[in-house]
Amino acid sequence: MSSELQQTFSGQGFAVLPGFRNAAQIASIRQRARELVDAYEPDGEQAVFSTQEQQRRVNDYFLGSAQTIRCFLEEEALDANGRLRQDKALSINKIGHAMHDLDPVFERFSHGSDLAAVAQDVGLLRPLVWQSMYIFKQPAIGGEVRWHQDASFFVTTPLSVTTFWFALEDAHQGNGCLWVQPGGHRGPLREQFVRSGDAAAITPLDATPWPNLHEAQPLEVSAGTLVVFHGLLPHYSGPNRSAHSRHAYTLHATDARATYAPENWLQRSRALPPRGFV
Numbered sequence: 368m369s370s371e372l373q374q375t376f377s378g379q380g381f382a383v384l385p386g387f388r389n390a391a392q393i394a395s396i397r398q399r400a401r402e403l404v405d406a407y408e409p410d411g412e413q414a415v416f417s418t419q420e421q422q423r424r425v426n427d428y429f430l431g432s433a434q435t436i437r438c439f440l441e442e443e444a445l446d447a448n449g450r451l452r453q454d455k456a457l458s459i460n461k462i463g464h465a466m467h468d469l470d471p472v473f474e475r476f477s478h479g480s481d482l483a484a485v486a487q488d489v490g491l492l493r494p495l496v497w498q499s500m501y502i503f504k505q506p507a508i509g510g511e512v513r514w515h516q517d518a519s520f521f522v523t524t525p526l527s528v529t530t531f532w533f534a535l536e537d538a539h540q541g542n543g544c545l546w547v548q549p550g551g552h553r554g555p556l557r558e559q560f561v562r563s564g565d566a567a568a569i570t571p572l573d574a575t576p577w578p579n580l581h582e583a584q585p586l587e588v589s590a591g592t593l594v595v596f597h598g599l600l601p602h603y604s605g606p607n608r609s610a611h612s613r614h615a616y617t618l619h620a621t622d623a624r625a626t627y628a629p630e631n632w633l634q635r636s637r638a639l640p641p642r643g644f645v
């Protein structure tokens with residue numbers, strides 16, 4: 368990465384690197400994601416949560432995904448009786464959260480000296496990759512992801528979390544691309560996702576409003592592009608009402624020199640410690 372990109376990252380809070388992954392690399396994790404979805408049997412653990420028991424199961428399913436690989440359904444995927452409205456492969460919201468450590472195909476995609484070099488350039492001198500997510504943004508039902516900052520989910524002291532967002536398909540406004548607030552990483556952390564026991568919830572920290580769309584920039588990027596962004600950068604993505612999916616893959620890394628908060632939802636056991644990019 369050039370010093371020009373370093374400057375872009377520190378000035379804007381993000382940098383766009385086209386052609387970071389090639390078509391064969393993208394095809395490999397798309398195929399693997401298909402296989403994981405094929406093997407997934409929705410057993411109602413995410414059924415419409417009308418009772419406390421269902422809420423508890425949703426929490427367990429989510430929190431338990433920290434050290435394994437699980438599929439998550441789109442909110443609009445189930446009907447009132449908790450049955451899939453459409454084909455399973457078109458109903459998945461995402462897969463998370465430890466593919467990069469547990470699945471050889473995802474592991475290959477998620478590591479390498481090229482990623483380590485980008486991490487260095489954006490100031491992650493000792494990166495630890497905590498989380499991987501394969502995001503489907505399905506045609507027609509792909510949901511909006513409201514404005515947020517990824518640092519809300521990965522608090523460290525000092526703050527260090529950085530997002531590595533790979534476009535696996537062309538992303539544009541029609542299929543729900545990312546929107547960012549250039550320079551917004553200089554603002555405060557507005558919320559923290561705090562785990563306590565078997566539950567986790569958003570806690571407000573700062574009342575600074577989220578940007579409006581005039582302050583935001585759509586990141587229309589082609590497949591293979593890596594967008595690397597600062598943990599405080601406000602970002603959002605609209606719903607996908609188009610006929611085409613918008614697959615993306617993300618990694619979240621912190622710096623081992625910073626202290627990882629014990630109240631972060633994602634914790635690793637000694638058997639599966641977070642690793643770097645190489």
Ligand code: FE2
Binds near residue numbers: 517
């Ligand atoms: Fe995010």
